[in-house]
Amino acid sequence: MPKDTADEAPQSQNIETDFCIIGAGAGGLALASAAAAFGQRVVLIEKHKMGGDSLNYGGVQSKALLAAAKRAYAMRTASPFGIRGVEPLIDHAAVNHYIDDVTAKISPNFSIERFTGLGIRVISAAAKFVDRSTVVAGDYRITARRIVIATGSSPIIPPIPGLADVPYFTNETIFDNTGLIPHLLIIGAGTTGLELAQAYRRLGSRVTVLDNAHALGAEDPELAGALITRLSDEGIVIREGVQIKRVSGTAGKIVVELQTNAASETIEGTAILLAAGRKANIADLGLDAAGVKVTQTAIKVNAGLRTANSHVFAIGDATGAPRYAHVAGEHAETVLRRSLFRLPARAKARIAPRVVFTDPELATVGLNETEARAKYGRINVLRWPYHENDRAQLEHATDGHIKVITSKHGKILGAGIVGAEASELIQMWSLAISQGLNIKAMTEWISPYPTLSEINKKAAFRYFATVPSNPFLRKVIALLAKLG
Numbered sequence: 001m002p003k004d005t006a007d008e009a010p011q012s013q014n015i016e017t018d019f020c021i022i023g024a025g026a027g028g029l030a031l032a033s034a035a036a037a038f039g040q041r042v043v044l045i046e047k048h049k050m051g052g053d054s055l056n057y058g059g060v061q062s063k064a065l066l067a068a069a070k071r072a073y074a075m076r077t078a079s080p081f082g083i084r085g086v087e088p089l090i091d092h093a094a095v096n097h098y099i100d101d102v103t104a105k106i107s108p109n110f111s112i113e114r115f116t117g118l119g120i121r122v123i124s125a126a127a128k129f130v131d132r133s134t135v136v137a138g139d140y141r142i143t144a145r146r147i148v149i150a151t152g153s154s155p156i157i158p159p160i161p162g163l164a165d166v167p168y169f170t171n172e173t174i175f176d177n178t179g180l181i182p183h184l185l186i187i188g189a190g191t192t193g194l195e196l197a198q199a200y201r202r203l204g205s206r207v208t209v210l211d212n213a214h215a216l217g218a219e220d221p222e223l224a225g226a227l228i229t230r231l232s233d234e235g236i237v238i239r240e241g242v243q244i245k246r247v248s249g250t251a252g253k254i255v256v257e258l259q260t261n262a263a264s265e266t267i268e269g270t271a272i273l274l275a276a277g278r279k280a281n282i283a284d285l286g287l288d289a290a291g292v293k294v295t296q297t298a299i300k301v302n303a304g305l306r307t308a309n310s311h312v313f314a315i316g317d318a319t320g321a322p323r324y325a326h327v328a329g330e331h332a333e334t335v336l337r338r339s340l341f342r343l344p345a346r347a348k349a350r351i352a353p354r355v356v357f358t359d360p361e362l363a364t365v366g367l368n369e370t371e372a373r374a375k376y377g378r379i380n381v382l383r384w385p386y387h388e389n390d391r392a393q394l395e396h397a398t399d400g401h402i403k404v405i406t407s408k409h410g411k412i413l414g415a416g417i418v419g420a421e422a423s424e425l426i427q428m429w430s431l432a433i434s435q436g437l438n439i440k441a442m443t444e445w446i447s448p449y450p451t452l453s454e455i456n457k458k459a460a461f462r463y464f465a466t467v468p469s470n471p472f473l474r475k476v477i478a479l480l481a482k483l484g
C-alpha cells in the first residue's frame, strides 16, 4: 500500500539561536559576521544568491561596466594630452566577461563556505515568519531571540500599458547582456538609469532616458543640473516630464509612445531598461504573523531599527532608509550596538554619503541648500570650482564644483560635489558632519599639493569671505589693525 505523502515529507528540524537573519545581502552579511565574531549563534537565510543585489546585479556590476566605459572614453578623448584620440574597438562579450571576472574575484568574500567557516549556519531557502519569534525556511523551523529582516528591494515594474508584452531589462538582467545595444531606451533618470546610460553610451550605444518627473529629482538641482548637462554633452538624450502612454514591439524593435504637454510622439529603440525605482521585498514574509507593521512601501522601524515587534529588527533596503550598501552596513552596526551592548544607537542617515558614479561623479552628504534653509533659515552657501584647482587642470578634469552649506555660525550642515573623484572628496565632509565640526576646522588641516582635496579647503575658506560684511567683525578687525 502506498505510503501517505505526508509521512514521506521530511521532518522539519528545530533550531534555536541568538540571531536569525533573513537575507544575505550587504546588510545581512555584515550583521551575520559581526554577531558571530561576538560569539553569538547565528542562522543566516538566503533564498537566492549570497551577496544580494550589491554583489550580483548592482553596485559591483554597474561600477565595473562604468570602469570599462571610462577606458573607452579616455581613448577617444586623449588628444588634449598630446595623444591622438582613437575610436576604441569594443568587444561587448569581453566587457561582459570583465564584469563576471570582477564579480568572481569578490564573491569568495560572500560565499556560503566563508560564512560557514565563521561558525554561521547558512540556510539556502526562502524564509517566512509563522509567529512572533519563529521563522520557517525549507526544512527548518528557527526560533531566535532576535530576528533581523534584511531582504532588500527589487526593481519596480511601472504599470505602463503594453510593458508586460515586450522583452525588457532590469538591473537583474542587463549585466548578462553580451552584445552592442544599438539604441537603449531607459525608463527612469535616477541613479541607476543615469549610471547605466553613461556606461552604454560610452560603449557605443545610442541612449535615450525617459523620466515622468525630473532627472535626479531628489538631488540639489544646481549640482544635478551640472551633471545632466555633461551627460547630454556626451550625446545621452534625457527627456524629463514625459508620460509613457504605451510600449510595444519585440526584441530589437521597441516602440514607446510618449505624451509631452499637448503633443504625442513615438520613439523607437532596440531594447528597453527599467530603472523606475525600487520596492522593498516584504511580500510573502508572513509579517502579519510576526506582528511587524509596514508602511506603503517598506517595513516600519524606529530610529534604532526595531519593528513593531521588539524582537524583530529590519535593516537596509527593506526599510524606508536611503538605498545604499553602506547604509545597510551601517544599519547592521546599529542593530549590533542595540541588541548586544544595549546602547541607544540610532541609524545615521544624516552622515551617509550618496554618490552617482557617473563621470563626473555627483556626491552629497547631509542637508542640501533647500533642506537647510527650511530648517535653519539663514545659512551660508560656500562654493569652489574645479577649474581653480591645479590638479584638476593637469588632469584635464576642470568641470564641476563643490557646494558646502553651513549654519549662520559656521556649523557644517551639508556638502555636495559634482566633479572628478567626488566620491572620495565627500568623505571628509561626512566625518565633519558626524563630529559636528565648524567650518573653521576644515581650514585647519594641510592638503598635499597638488590634489583635488584642496578644493575642500578652498571652499571652507570662502566662509571668511562673509566676514567683511559683518559690521561687528569689521570694527574688531579695524581695532586690531590699529593695535598692530
Ligand SMILES: Cc1cc2nc3c(=O)[nH]c(=O)nc-3n(C[C@H](O)[C@H](O)[C@H](O)COP(=O)(O)OP(=O)(O)OC[C@H]3O[C@@H](n4cnc5c(N)ncnc54)[C@H](O)[C@@H]3O)c2cc1C
Residues within 6 Å of the ligand: 022, 023, 024, 025, 026, 027, 028, 045, 046, 047, 048, 049, 050, 051, 052, 053, 054, 057, 058, 059, 060, 062, 063, 125, 126, 127, 128, 150, 151, 152, 153, 171, 192, 281, 284, 285, 315, 316, 317, 318, 322, 323, 324, 325, 326, 327, 328, 357
Ligand atoms: C543597479 C544598482 C546599482 C547600485 N549601486 C550601488 C552603489 O554603487 N553603492 C551603493 O552603496 N549602493 C548601490 N546600490 C544599492 C545597493 O545595492 C542596495 O542598497 C544594497 O544591496 C541593499 O542591501 P540589503 O542588504 O538591504 O539588500 P540586498 O543586498 O538586496 O540583499 C537582500 C537579500 O535578501 C534575500 N531575500 C529576500 N527575501 C528573502 C526571503 N524571504 N528569504 C530569504 N532571503 C531573502 C535576497 O535574495 C537578497 O539576496 C545599487 C543598486 C542597484 C539596483
Ligand SMILES: NC(=O)c1ccc[n+]([C@@H]2O[C@H](COP(=O)([O-])OP(=O)(O)OC[C@H]3O[C@@H](n4cnc5c(N)ncnc54)[C@H](O)[C@@H]3O)[C@@H](O)[C@H]2O)c1
Residues within 6 Å of the ligand: 158, 159, 160, 187, 188, 189, 190, 191, 192, 193, 195, 210, 211, 212, 213, 214, 215, 216, 217, 242, 244, 275, 276, 277, 278, 322, 323, 324, 354, 355, 356, 357
Ligand atoms: N551609485 C549608487 O549608490 C546607486 C546606484 C543605483 C541605485 N542606487 C540606489 O537605488 C535607489 C533606486 O535607484 P533608481 O535609479 O532605480 O530609482 P530612483 O527612485 O532613484 O529613480 C527612479 C526614476 O524613475 C522615474 N520614474 C518612475 N516611474 C516612471 C515612469 N512610469 N515613467 C518614467 N519615469 C519614471 C522617477 O521619476 C525617478 O526619477 C537609489 O535611490 C539609490 O538609493 C544607488
